[in-house]
Amino acid sequence: MEKIEVYILSGFLGAGKTTLLTNILKQEKEQNRKIAVVMNELGKISIDSNAVPEDTPLKELLNGCVCCTISGQLEAHLQGLIQQHELDAIYIETTGIAHPVEVLDACLSPLFAEKLDMRSIVTLVDALRWNDRSSLSVQLRQLLLEQVKHADTVLLNKSDSLTESQKASVVMELQTLNSSGRILLTEYANIKLSDFQSVKRKKSEEHVVLHAEKSLRMRSYVHTFTCPVDLEKFEEFLRNMPDNIYRIKGYLSFSKSRDMYLFQYSYGTPVYLKEELVIKNTLVFIGENLEVELLKRNLKDLEMTLDS
Numbered sequence: 001m002e003k004i005e006v007y008i009l010s011g012f013l014g015a016g017k018t019t020l021l022t023n024i025l026k027q028e029k030e031q032n033r034k035i036a037v038v039m040n041e042l043g044k045i046s047i048d049s050n051a052v053p054e055d056t057p058l059k060e061l062l063n064g065c066v067c068c069t070i071s072g073q074l075e076a077h078l079q080g081l082i083q084q085h086e087l088d089a090i091y092i093e094t095t096g097i098a099h100p101v102e103v104l105d106a107c108l109s110p111l112f113a114e115k116l117d118m119r120s121i122v123t124l125v126d127a128l129r130w131n132d133r134s135s136l137s138v139q140l141r142q143l144l145l146e147q148v149k150h151a152d153t154v155l156l157n158k159s160d161s162l163t164e165s166q167k168a169s170v171v172m173e174l175q176t177l178n179s180s181g182r183i184l185l186t187e188y189a190n191i192k193l194s195d196f197q198s199v200k201r202k203k204s205e206e207h208v209v210l211h212a213e214k215s216l217r218m219r220s221y222v223h224t225f226t227c228p229v230d231l232e233k234f235e236e237f238l239r240n241m242p243d244n245i246y247r248i249k250g251y252l253s254f255s256k257s258r259d260m261y262l263f264q265y266s267y268g269t270p271v272y273l274k275e276e277l278v279i280k281n282t283l284v285f286i287g288e289n290l291e292v293e294l295l296k297r298n299l300k301d302l303e304m305t306l307d308s
């Protein structure tokens with residue numbers, strides 16, 4: 001029996017992992033391969049799972065980071081996927097603060113040695129975030145470096161936001177950190193499968209262990225609004241948001257329209273995409289040392305009032 005290929009998609013919060021996964025699944029479908037996805041999110045609810053088509057087996061690991069607190073669950077999910085489906089490949093989308101080698105370790109159980117072929121780690125780097133990494137805490141900066149260092153393929157994503165000379169200098173920096181990996185510039189994580197499937201996995205090197213809940217003090221908070229949100233107040237809230245909030249995603253409807261939006265916020269850029277589904281107004285916040293009580297109060301104030 002052919003072994004099932006396994007790929008780990010790594011990269012900081014909001015770097016473009018789900019965007020990459022969507023591209024990959026489209027191409028894999030065109031090649032008629034049977035694929036399964038394991039998705040790990042820090043929050044208690046999944047926002048990204050809609051990116052996975054219904055006919056693709058999906059296992060979710062919620063409310064913790066697979067590289068530390070819930071690595072046992074990953075093993076159980078892999079076991080389930082292997083037993084229940086005939087697969088060509090499994091893609092594991094990690095949380096933005098996962099250490100890719102720790103995820104790799106969690107997959108290297110003797111249980112699967114004959115069944116899984118750990119093919120490669122693909123790390124996405126958010127181009128703007130990279131250039132501004134000095135504003136991150138020391139631990140998060142270290143994590144960004146580790147994610148790059150251990151990748152077999154590094155995608156310098158959101159390269160649309162860099163000038164030609166900036167692109168050249170970031171590529172040089174990435175190459176210095178990871179001289180044996182393949183570095184590719186991408187926009188909206190647009191790459192061909194062969195660009196990373198043909199790359200051989202490097203030998204694991206020593207790495208610094210960074211754990212989401214221990215050394216990084218990263219927390220997530222899920223807020224559910226009881227009614228539509230006042231758009232102007234929400235935009236004001238975004239403008240004044242503390243910079244220890246790194247990522248927001250969720251679903252929102254606003255007082256002045258009936259439409260529902262998938263809302264994404266990463267590295268200062270809010271994106272609203274019209275959504276057909278009717279879903280509760282819910283946002284997931286991910287940040288370091290989140291002041292949850294203050295955040296809750298501020299979010300409560302955004303709800304539409306009777307006179308608004």
Ligand SMILES: Nc1nc2c(ncn2[C@@H]2O[C@H](COP(=O)(O)OP(=O)(O)OP(=O)(O)O)[C@@H](O)[C@H]2O)c(=O)[nH]1
Binds near residue numbers: 011048188247249
């Ligand atoms: N301008 C620009 N935006 C991008 C690019 N790639 C992704 N985005 C946007 O960046 C936001 C985050 O992308 P995701 O694919 O959700 O990022 P992620 O890494 O899965 O995020 P987490 O799982 O929350 O860590 C979305 O609004 C994307 O549309 C790009 O190349 N350029």
